[in-house]
Amino acid sequence: MSKERNNVAILGTGHIAAKMAATLQQMKDVNCYAVASRELIRAKAFAKEWGFKQAYGLYEELATDPQVDLVYIATPHSHHYEHARLCILNGKAVLCEKAFTANARQAEELLRLAKEHNIFITEAIWTRYMPFSNTIRELVFSGVIGRPHMLTASLGYSIAYKERIAKPELCGGALLDLGVYPINFARMIFGTDIEDIQSHCVKNANGVDLQESISFRYADGNMAVMQVTANCANDRQGIISGEKGYIVVDNINNPQQAAIYDTDHQLVKIYDCPPQISGYEYEVQASIDALRRGLLETPAMPHAETLAIMRLLDQLRQEWGVVYPADNEAAL
Missing domain, CATH: 3.30.360.10 (Dihydrodipicolinate Reductase; domain 2)
Incomplete structure (x- = not known):
């Protein structure tokens, strides 16, 4: 990407989305561009509070906005796969909050899809980027x-x-x-x-x-x-x-x-630790840097490591008998 500032959008309006919004406001390479919620009134309130230009009541509207450069996914773990997939299929780069997906099968599918569509995606496990x-x-x-x-x-x-x-x-x-x-x-x-x-x-x-x-x-x-x-x-x-x-x-x-x-x-x-905005800025900057270099992943958190950890989490849950509905669902 050649432009000086990148339009970043947030999908979700919960607590972690607000922390990210407060961080984005203070970053020189970022425009606080768009936010989406399942309820338009919540999206508009969030946009007003944090200075975002666009507010959407449908996630699809955010994913199809041609001005969006990078989408930060801040919804629950159970929805990461669905929302990241939506963004990838609409050509949007993705910074997806941890845990990356519900399970390794979903992670494999997302990473395959991103590679197939030549789209950047990375996991927002912030300590990896600090x-x-x-x-x-x-x-x-x-x-x-x-x-x-x-x-x-x-x-x-x-x-x-x-x-x-x-x-x-x-x-x-x-x-x-x-x-x-x-x-x-x-x-x-x-x-x-x-x-x-x-x-x-x-x-x-x-x-x-x-x-x-x-x-x-x-x-x-x-x-x-x-x-x-x-x-x-x-x-x-x-x-x-x-x-x-x-x-x-x-x-x-x-x-x-x-x-x-x-x-x-x-x-x-x-x-x-040197002074920081919140700590979230490093994962955003790493994503922007990767986009500018034409990369599909970040050196700080390679796809292979995200996938290895998702498999490890699956292994632990299987041993404990912790099962999610998503474990029994076929990929889209």
Whole structure:
């Protein structure tokens, strides 16, 4: 793309859509162009609040607007496939909120369709795009803590009551909403050569997972141990331990600080995240940069990694007996 500013549209008007809108307002490469909701009155109110030019009461109207360059999909997990497919078939580049789809089959179909139509699509797992995530990885392998051996990561919020968590028809549960963060954190730090996965979960009355523990054993002997809960808040920390010390990341969901400790538990140094708008700007900028370069995916979150993680999530849900309606539906 040659033009200076790109017209970005948001499909959906929920909480995360508002956070993205507030971010887009402050980005120099972006025009807050259009928003769509199932109700026109909501779309118009959102557009007025956040300064969007167009408001649509049908998602199809947004997808067919020739002025839209990039669509951010902010609807529930259960609808990502349908809405991303709509955008792809109308030639629109897609930044799709995590989890990418309900299951790996849907992900495979979307990625096949995007490739067939030569359309850009990427998963909006924001930590993958953050420069500070690269800083953390560089620290781990800089030698400052020696050879790393163990990683722990926790994420928890008191959100079990929310519809998007509680209901299987919305692809609810802690795994797709929260579990993707420690899983991505572990794979960003220790890689993908996972030899064995062990896990346990606790489900609600609707049969979706509310909290779980997940352990990865890597081929090189490293281990990653993760805990996720929608029942309560926890420390959200990620800790990478090595032979000479350990690194404490304050919040794996949006890391702002990495503190290095020695083997005597003495603080050695603190690294702070550079100022940011919200953290969402990096996934948007990566998408715009990819579009300008004519790419169909981003180096920060390749399609192969999105698909690998969706297969991993499927594997965990199958072991736990967590089933979504989408699991039994044929692809469109």
